[in-house]
Amino acid sequence: GAVVSQHPSRVICKSGTSVKIECRSLDFQATTMFWYRQFPKQSLMLMATSNEGSKATYEQGVEKDKFLINHASLTLSTLTVTSAHPEDSSFYICSAVSGHTDTQYFGPGTRLTVL
């Protein structure tokens, strides 16, 4: 089946630094990828929609200058958390859409801890 990877799986950083998270579709091309955020014991909240070759579409309340998204190829989208603060600590999950199966496939997630 379709596989989506995320790197890194865990990252700890100091407050004020920036962190980049990669999302890759390993065996299919994805024109659309989504980025979600999941707080402990809570559901997933959509942050933004990433379309290859164009600007990302952010959900209401998500700061586009803080969460930079780049979808430079059909298999890679990146999320950069800029000037991270402890309140940005969360589980970040991406998904990639396979046009062949009309299904979103999810990555395993990245646990970000900001000290």
Added chain:
Amino acid sequence: AQSVTQLDSHVSVSEGTPVLLRCNYSSSYSPSLFWYVQHPNKGLQLLLKYTSAATLVKGINGFEAEFKKSETSFHLTKPSAHMSDAAEYFCVVSVGGATNKLIFGTGTLLAVQP
């Protein structure tokens, strides 16, 4: 606007007994509905999806769900629970199919007792 409500945050069953995880949806349009499962430290996995075809949808691992428009429900069932079914389950709604934005329910944590 679309939304889903998962009526139980925790469900506990004994191994070998039936599983019922409840979900109600709200949608102004014909919805696409999904159930995803999340095991600890693993990615979300699609169990099944309803996209306006048969109202009884069969998924992987013996799970199935029935779309009931009159009740705006999409409950997930399994005849016999297995220990490996213990996980978090999310009911999800989308307008336009899986390639569009997904709205997640709050999740139901299923515990399976030996």
